Amino acid sequence: MAQYTLKIKTYDPGIVCAFERLRKSRKQSAYTHEALKYFLASEQGARVMELMVHETSPVPTMPEKTEGLQRDVPPQEPLVQPERPGYSTDNIGEDYCASVLGKILD
């Protein structure tokens, strides 16, 4: 069971550059491995790892996910994941589907 999931965008310039350096080996696994090493060696990666180890939500400091939206705002303190009724894993699925469909025709 994976403990952490990191999402790598294949069009991220840093990741592309890591891929570039590995072009000869042609193995996707090696690509990903190198991309991960590259990311974890960066300052950002270290921050993310640190946050994960301290079991705090990494979302607010993951700029690759929200790059476009964060550019203009001052850095924030790590937030506790806000309550999102639709997206806690407990109540997603049938109930959420049914409640949205119900609301549409109400």
Added chain:
Amino acid sequence: MGVFVCDLGFSSAKWMYEERKGRIISAFRYDGDNLLVGEEALLSSGSSYLKTMEELVRFYPEFVGHCVKAAKVEGLISLAVGLPYSYWQDQNKPGGAVPSLGKALTGALITDVAVFPQGLGGLRDYLDNVEERPEGNVLGIDIGFNTIIFTLFSPQKKQIIYGKTLNKRGVHQMATSYLLPRIKDLAPSGTFTPVEIAFLIEKGYLQYGFDRHDVRKEINEAGIAYIEHIIRDVQGELQAHVGMHADFDRVLLFGGGAALLKGEFPAKNIEVIVLPAPEFANARGFRSLAGGK
């Protein structure tokens, strides 16, 4: 806190915020350094329209970012977005595309995200604006660039009888099968790329040297012929799945494809309604569902 709506489809992202609204064409180009989206991405070669659900989900954050910038949003917002109905139904489970999209979109300005089914936003918008609920069944058809989403529902029983997303239908098929044969004299090369087709439909004219040919009339005729074809297709689907209960008294048309239809439909005893500003019908429905004004 305001509700920001971004309804990204295969032709464009429609956004609404307070009194403002706008569109960003669903084209993108990645040149190794920058990811360009919108009209400027079309200015050179190597650009592409969003084509698959995976691309739609993958590029959603970039498009939302651009829309938020275009809307000059200040302060925190809650975000409402949409995914095609069948895909939304299918992916609404832990680890599916719906919760991951919700998480990927949450950021500094965006405190909470709701993902709604495209194709049903128009139904909500319609029900918001009728004074009395119609008696019989209503068939809603959302005509997109690459998908058509139809839903047969009963406003009285508040029930969806049957609904489905038809892939590889929509404005692109309308253009290739119904519009291009009508204007083949104007296209000596005989072929158009999907990007060119989208552009042709957006502009409504073709230009060769000093000549500019207005094709809006042909687009409208092709649109009406295409809708008749689609209705027959949908009727077949409904017969197969619902049988005799598949009757409907009213057809709602919305989505970007419906914006191309201006003419009267030769319908007998069936009311055909094109929702006002049909491209934004889903977005308006999402806003109403998310509690925005």
